[in-house]
Amino acid sequence: xxxxxxxxxxxxxxxxxxxxxxxxxxxxxxxxxxxxxxxxxxxxxxxxxxxxxxxxxxxxxxxxxxxxxxxxxxxxxxxxxxxxxxxxxxxxxxxxxxxxxxxxxxxxxxxxxx
Amino acid sequence: xxxxxxxxxxxxxxxxxxxxxxxxxxxxxxxxxxxxxxxxxxxxxxxxxxxxxxxxxxxxxxxxxxxxxxxxxxxxxxxxxxxxxxxxxxxxxxxxxxxxxxxxxxxxxxxxxxx
Numbered sequence: 001x002x003x004x005x006x007x008x009x010x011x012x013x014x015x016x017x018x019x020x021x022x023x024x025x026x027x028x029x030x031x032x033x034x035x036x037x038x039x040x041x042x043x044x045x046x047x048x049x050x051x052x053x054x055x056x057x058x059x060x061x062x063x064x065x066x067x068x069x070x071x072x073x074x075x076x077x078x079x080x081x082x083x084x085x086x087x088x089x090x091x092x093x094x095x096x097x098x099x100x101x102x103x104x105x106x107x108x109x110x111x112x113x114x
Numbered sequence: 115x116x117x118x119x120x121x122x123x124x125x126x127x128x129x130x131x132x133x134x135x136x137x138x139x140x141x142x143x144x145x146x147x148x149x150x151x152x153x154x155x156x157x158x159x160x161x162x163x164x165x166x167x168x169x170x171x172x173x174x175x176x177x178x179x180x181x182x183x184x185x186x187x188x189x190x191x192x193x194x195x196x197x198x199x200x201x202x203x204x205x206x207x208x209x210x211x212x213x214x215x216x217x218x219x220x221x222x223x224x225x226x227x228x229x
Contacts, residue, residue, distance in 0.1 A: 033215050033216075033217075035217060035218075037220070042222070043202050043204075043222060043223040043225065044220060044221070044222040044223060045157070045204060045206075045220035045223075046220075047217055047218075047219060047220070050215070050217055052215055089154075091156055095216070097212075101159050101162070101170070102159070102218055104156035104157060105156065106155070106156055107154070107155075107156055109154075
């Protein structure tokens with residue numbers, strides 16, 4: 001079974017609008033971490049935001065917030081006030097406490113339209 | 115400072131060449147990783163070093179040879195590669211190998227083309 005599922009291969013959003021990128025995960029561990037990365041066409045994987053399984057509050061970092069719904073096993077990324085520079089590939093990832101690697105989703109390609 | 119550096123940025127090599135990729139971090143992280151990424155795909159884990167010792171080798175062909183000379187440096191030696199090895203090679207580091215809270219920080223990658 002897939003550990004991380006991203007069901008949106010491509011998304012479009014108008015500049016200055018908000019957009020939600022979906023991510024669901026599968027784990028039997030009680031302790032795990034969820035991460036979002038941005039990868040522009042230049043190739044660098046840029047860490048955006050982290051949510052721990054025991055965190056009760058949704059994580060926020062500037063314009064990025066993570067909508068964490070533990071019972072549904074979802075960790076959606078919300079980008080507010082989209083900018084042209086947000087156009088990139090976005091990967092959701094998970095790390096389990098008992099594991100030794102990151103599990104990446106297949107990614108969502110976001111295009112911001114002027 | 116969460117910087118991981120990689121050199122070179124681009125590399126073109128023939129199938130008989132020997133080359134090396136270099137990765138460096140000065141965050142005091144004790145785990146370092148090599149990933150291979152094909153276009154429009156997620157990164158695939160190749161190797162994990164923990165406290166300068168190889169702890170994971172994800173069945174990578176022997177034409178890829180990792181080396182961790184010290185806690186800040188990670189090399190990937192390449193020899194007799196095939197055209198299908200052309201990809202973006204990403205280095206990453208994290209505070210520890212274990213633990214669900216440790217973020218992996220990535221370098222800018224080396225774009226490798228094998229002719």
